[in-house]
Amino acid sequence: MDSADIDHRLATLISIFEERPIADLLVSLQAHNGDLEQTIESLVNPLTTSITASTESRNIQKGQPNRKRVAIEHYFGPPDRSGDGSSTSDPTQHEPPSKRLKREESDRKRNNGVAENEERNAFDLLKWDDDKVSSGKRLPVQTLKNPEEISAKLPCCELYPNFLPADVADRLLIAVLEEAKQWSQHNHQDKMEEIRVPIEDKVNERLIERDRYLGEIPCRWRANALVANCYDNETQGVGFHADRLTQIGVMPTIASMTLGATRAFRLRRIINAGNPMAQTIDLLLPHNSLLVMFPPCQELWKHSVPPQKSVxxxxxxxxxxxxxxxxxxxxxxxxxxxxxxxxGNPCDLKPVMKKEGRIGRYFYMLAGFGSQDPTG
Structure with a gap:
């Protein structure tokens, strides 16, 4: 396995086990010969993995058949409620734990529409479900459509509909759609100078009127970097992320111009001890609208452009x-x-998000192999 593969798999482990030291993750990955799924299983339940490996080794030496290993799925079943003091008779109350775990796993698969014979690996079990929060409780997505609603609910975001003259916006949309045919995945032709000046003027006008945060730029905000994305249809999108701070610095201001179809721009508050219930908010961004994300949006919220059934x-x-x-x-x-x-690889500047009382603190972490800077 080459170093690029190791870096990529190590980055995956870092994103899953944020509190574990990177050195420990690398040692575990090497101990499992680079097998990412086995590494995750060992980190999720190290004691069982160690005992199982030791038992298998002894059985092989004695010529005895190995006992079946407990699958990782068994540790994600619903809790045992047999000891809650209920007087109602339950025929499954005293069944062996192994049988109960198997039954509960089968019930869960049926409820989730998963076939009995369908295997699920560690990635399926550990991946984040955008529609659920870590507490297991489902919060409805709140949709905001007008600037007043957005400013009231999200003080760090402001929406400006019909930002450009209609003819300018339509002309720009036609030109960029044609350019997009020649874009590679990460590059584009920069012909958007026409709207840079009015965007800079609007952002700086609002920055003068807003309260400022420690660490913000002390000078005039300049739109000196541009990333352009084209979402061809409703199935294309980008997952939850906060923008990388390595070059834009702490407490950044970001301006996002929408041209074409109206899509939802989704924000989700970071979960921590002081905010255990993550509210998810959809902002409907129409053609010719400018969304400005002021501080501390990147420190407190993650955002995405979710695939939709229709737009x-x-x-x-x-x-x-x-x-x-x-x-x-x-x-x-x-x-x-x-x-x-x-x-020799560069590090990324990241905010501390999940520890209450540490908002406004930052750290450098080794950038994941092939890491990108997705946008909205």
Missing amino acids: IRHPISGLARINLTYRHYRLDYTDGDTPRCHC
Whole structure:
């Protein structure tokens, strides 16, 4: 296995086991010969994995058949409620634990529409479900459509509908749709200078009127970096993320221009001890609208563009939506200032999100192999 594969798998482990030391994750990965699924299972339940491996080794030496290993799925079944003091007779109350776990797992699979003979690996069990929060309780997605609702619910976000003159927005949409045919996945032609100045003016006008945070840029906000995305239809999107701070710095301001079809821009509050219930909010972004994310949006919220069953079409672009995201790359956050790991790879600047009382603190972490900077 080459170093790129190891880096990629190590980055996956880091994203799952955020509290574990990176050195421990690397040792565990190497101990399992780079097998990512076995590594995850050993980290989820290290005692059982160690005992099982030891028992199998002894059985092989004695020529005895190995006992069947307990699958990782058994540890994700519903809790045993047999001891809750209920007087109602339950025929399954005194069944052996192994039989009960198997029955509960079968019931859960049927309820979730999973076939009995369908295998599920550790990735299926550990991956995040965007529609659920960690407490297991489902919160309804709240949809906001107008600027007043958005500002009241999300003080760090402001929406400006019909930001450009209609003819300018339509002309730009046609030009960018044509350009998008030649874009690679990570590159584009920069012909969006026409709208840079009005966006800069609006952002700086609002920054003067807003309360400022420690660490924000001390100078005029400049749209000196642009990322353009084209979502061809309702099935394309990008998962939950917070923008990388390595070059835009702490407490950044980000401006996002929407052209074409109306899509939902989804935000979810970070879960921590002081905020155990994560509210999810959808902002409907129509054609020719500017969304500005002020501090501390990137420190407190993650955002995504979820796939949808249907979208509001645009007369020119149909189902396609163009997103132009403008950022200010700071002179005090350059590649030369970015720490590097002993392996030579650069680190990413990230905010501390999940520990209450530590908002506004940051750390550098080794960037995952092939890491990208997705946008809305």
